[in-house]
Structures are given as C-alpha cells and as structure tokens.
Amino acid sequence: MPYVMVQIPKPPADEPLAPRSVPTSADVARLAGVSRATVSYVLNNADAVRISEPTRRRVREAARELGYVPHAAARSLRAGRSRTVLMPAPSFPAGPLYSRFLSELQWALGRLDYTVVQYGTAGAHGDEAARAWAELRPVAVLVPGSGLGPQGVEILKRSGARAVFTLGPEAVEGAHALLMDHEIVGHRAARHLYGRGRRGIGVVVPAEDGLGIFSTPRLEGVRRAVRGTDATVTELPLAYDERDAARVAARWGSLGLDAVFAYNDEYAMLLMRALQDAGTDVPGDTAVIGADDLMLGRLLRPRLSTVHLELPSGRDLAALVDRAVNDPGAAPERHEVLGAAVVHREST
C-alpha cells in the first residue's frame, strides 16, 4: 500500500506531548492486528478500498474498546481539504433578527456536513485577522460587516479557501458579496412618513458603539428619500435608556418635528413612551416608526408601525456557499439579500 512520508519536526521541549492515555490509530492497528492505513480506511469510510467485512468489524471493535475517534485535523490534512466554514463573530452587537439568521445558517451548513467555526473578534483587524482565520484552513469564509479588504481575500484564497463571502454594504474584490444595504430601510420608512403628510422627519441614531454600520446607511436612506422635497431631516442621537429618552422628549417641541424614524423597534418603543409621558400625542403630534417588526411593538398603544426586514433563509444561503465551494473558479457573485417593507399600524 502506498505511503506519503512526511517529516514532522519534534515539538519544542516546553510543549507537552499528547497525554499517554489518548489512544491513537496505531494503538487501534496493533489491537486489531492490521496496518494504520487499514484503520484509517475503515474509520473514514473509504468504501472504494476493498477491505473484508470481518476486518472492518475487528477495526471498529478495537476502536470502540480503546475509545479511539479519528482526528478531524489529521483527516483534513490528509484529504488536503477541510469541511470547515469559518464565520468571524460580527463586530456589531447582533439583534434578535440577525442572531436568528446566523443560527439558521449554521444549522443549514451543518446539515450539508460542514463544521461551522465561529471565530471571536478579540484583537485582530483587517489583513491580520484574515491571516489568523487562514491558519484554520477553512474551505469557506463568511465575513459579516466591513473590514475585510481585497488583500485579506487573497490571503484566505492562497491558504486554500475555495470561497470567501462578505455580508455587508459593499462588495470586496475577489469575494462573493451578499449585499445588505440598510439604506433601503430608512428609505422605506421616510417614503411612508412623507406619504402620510409628514415634513419634519427626525431620525434616531443610536449612541451605542458598533451600530454605525446600520444607522449610517439608514439615515442616508431617509435623506435620499426626501431629497428635493420640502421635508427636512434632523439627526437625533439617543442612548438606549429612559433618562436619555426623557431628555430628547423634553425638548421635542423646540425641534419642529412631526415624525420620527427611530432606528429600530426597541428605540422606537423607548422614544414613543418618553414622548407620551411628556405629553406629545402619537401619532397626532408626531408619527413614530421603527424597524424589525418585533412582536412586542404590537402590544403598545398606539400599535407601532415598523419596517419589516427580510433576510435570506439559512438554507438558501448554505446552498449558495456549497455551490461556491464546489466551483472555486467561478466569478464572484453579487446578491442583494436584504428586503424591507413597511407594516403600517397606528403610530404613523
């Protein structure tokens, strides 16, 4: 049987070897009275290789007796190809919609026999991060947010990644782009408010870190929607707490606004309550609209109008990743994946 001989340097002295008690495929081979290659073929289900059923059984029994399981890293080294899909953790706090989307995607990739590795963001940025990711030799990488440049894509591809995807506002050279343009969310909200006769439009911009990737394009979408009309757009920084909402509500009369797009439903609920407590009638004096279509918005009085967001299904996206992995030479694809539609209730 053919062997590839590989020289592996001995670990430095300060690195402990694997504890003696961890069984190896050599132990299994010894107990079963077969070669290590046979152990590997049997346990990795290489059906193409002709090995008799009694021998297969003997190997499996020896493995069970010793508590041996194959080593995925060794297997991927041998196969020259991993099934690891790496997803760096997003640099922004993930809301419920996005969290659900991510876990659906992980589940769907798992069904296609990929192992999803989530990588913490601690520390590294840009190309440095790409190098750290490349060390894990992923077969595909999905990068949420911005930050990865064409060089980072190149590093990943050189290390064997067969597909790199970005999930964010812009396409990056060499990578497939799942475009999530949040401008559309602000645009839809503003067109709705304008259509309801509102002309002084406030836009909540969260004071919390890391949300600029969403709030900046949402604000820009509002601006674009009313450009060239008689409507004005006023930026309203707001922290997610009652005190700050009361501060904004207290000076509401001086702002000359009759409508507000409040970034999302949580900020909208917070601000609407503060406005009501300060004597502002919603929607009489001021129309309020959020985004995300949380169930809780329907429990308020007036019921909260919102922008419903549509993300692609985890299953569709997993299929897209799988297709790209199987055709690494294909030209980068671009997909607009964010849909948005106003749900008109009572607050506008």
Added chain:
Amino acid sequence: MPYVMVQIPKPPADEPLAPRSVPTSADVARLAGVSRATVSYVLNNADAVRISEPTRRRVREAARELGYVPHAAARSLRAGRSRTVLMPAPSFPAGPLYSRFLSELQWALGRLDYTVVQYGTAGAHGDEAARAWAELRPVAVLVPGSGLGPQGVEILKRSGARAVFTLGPEAVEGAHALLMDHEIVGHRAARHLYGRGRRGIGVVVPAEDGLGIFSTPRLEGVRRAVRGTDATVTELPLAYDERDAARVAARWGSLGLDAVFAYNDEYAMLLMRALQDAGTDVPGDTAVIGADDLMLGRLLRPRLSTVHLELPSGRDLAALVDRAVNDPGAAPERHEVLGAAVVHREST
C-alpha cells in the same frame, strides 16, 4: 536535528488534493534555501531554537512573498495539543441574556488565545455528538443544556480534552459543572407573589419547543415555594402570539387566579396586554411578574415586575476554563452560577 517520522496514508483517489496554488512550508523552505524544520521553527516562533536573524528574515520574506500562513491543524498535531475550545450550539433558542453571555465568554476566551469553535447541533445527540466533537480534538469542551452523559465525557477525555464543562441543571460524572438551576427563578417569583398576599398563582409554560429545560424547573420552583401553604399553582400553556394570549385572557375569570408568573418578560408583556384588553385590572385583579429584567418591561403601564437574572461574567468563566485546562488532573468542580433577585415595580 531530530525528526519524528509519521506515516500518513495517501488520500483515496476520489478526494481531491489541495489545489496546486496553495503554498506549503516546503515551498517556503525551497525559496528561502532552508529546511522545512527551520521554516516551522521560525514561523511558529520557537525561540528556544537557535536560528540566525538573517535566516529568520529570509524565511519570513519567503512566506510573505508566497502568501504562506502556517496551518493551525498541523501545528496542533505537532504540538499534541490544540487551543480549541469547543462549544456546541445550545439546543434551546437562546434569549438575549444568554446570547450576550455566550458572546462575552467567546470574547474572553479569545483574549486568552483560545480559538472558540461553535458546533451546530444538526443531527447528533448524546454519545454520538460527543464523538463528533472529539474529532476536532478540543482542549476543552463547554456543553450547554443537558444531554451529555458520563460516557460522553469519557469519550472527550480519551480524545485529549483536558477539561469538560456542563452548563445546565445537573452535574455529570467526570465533568466540571456550572450549575444553572432555574428553580430559583420560579421560587423567587412565587415568594414575592405570596408575600404580596396572592394565593391563586398561574405559571405560564411556553408552548414553543426547546424551552422545557428552563420552564420545567421554573414551574417546579413555584411549586416548591408555596408547598404546605394555602396557595394553589395552575399551569398555563401559552404560545408566543396575540391570538393565544387572547384565548387565555378570555377565560381568565373562570381560573380563579389573582397572580401569574409568566415565564419571562416577553411572555409577561404579551399576557398582561391581553389581560388588560379583556378588562382585567393589573395588578388590582391579577398581579403579573416576568423574568429577565428587559428594559422594555419598564416602558409598559403598569411597569412590569420581574426577576433579574445574574450569569457569571465571561471573563471569570474563561479564567475558570483556562485553570482547568492547565490542571487536567484536578477533581471536577461545581459552581452555582445563576443568581436571581426580584425587581418590584407596579404590576405586582
């Protein structure tokens, strides 16, 4: 220089080799005019080995030119020990509190130079799942929820895991236990309601899948809190939608209840709104208490009473994992990690 010779079987014919374009350490060695071992020592920062600075520089430049990065899997095979902490994705839908806890923990482990691998749950259960996890040769495993048994712990340890932790209601033989006993949540809520003079206590049990791991002990905690008193406990199945809440609210009068512990704040907000819409006064006729202390509960009128939960900080837990990895022979530890305290507002 000493070598360990390792025989690695050739991959079966139907498994593609790594694409020719992926640079290997052999390519770097050739370009730099040094041995592969030297490349390995330089790029893995083995400072103990005496290699001249010009040689180090030549290796680094060759690696940069070729776009080569070391292979983490190969490195962990050589070192006999990985820095991978494996966390299977929980089998229950993670709420905002738990999601924040997990991402904090991942971040903190990343700071300690561990690579956190989240593993999707698709398919495997019990020992089968443990075997799949073991293939990744994690140095530590953190298993949320229940499902891992003593055999699974043994499989993980035999494959080289130096520490196995469970996060859940019960300790498992051989593993460190981070005990999260949700009985305390129901117990605290019920003691509060009883102390406010309520005797007919309803307990919401979500109809949604996967929440039994929390709702069953919370219900049991309520039962335990009022055992031997004149209070009654009534189980109230409830789906997280307005129609089902209206159904429960419509027959409220016939249930003989003057209080409800509504599982968490979201179910509490849903049910309180439905009760109010059906003409039930809160807290006059019925006191309502949730759990989780969401900010949104403060925006309702009356303001929602709740049970505030405390999970351990990600930093403390990461330090605990690190300590256990460095002392694999230590006896399994048990830590009660869930704290709970009533926040009394207006709804009770």
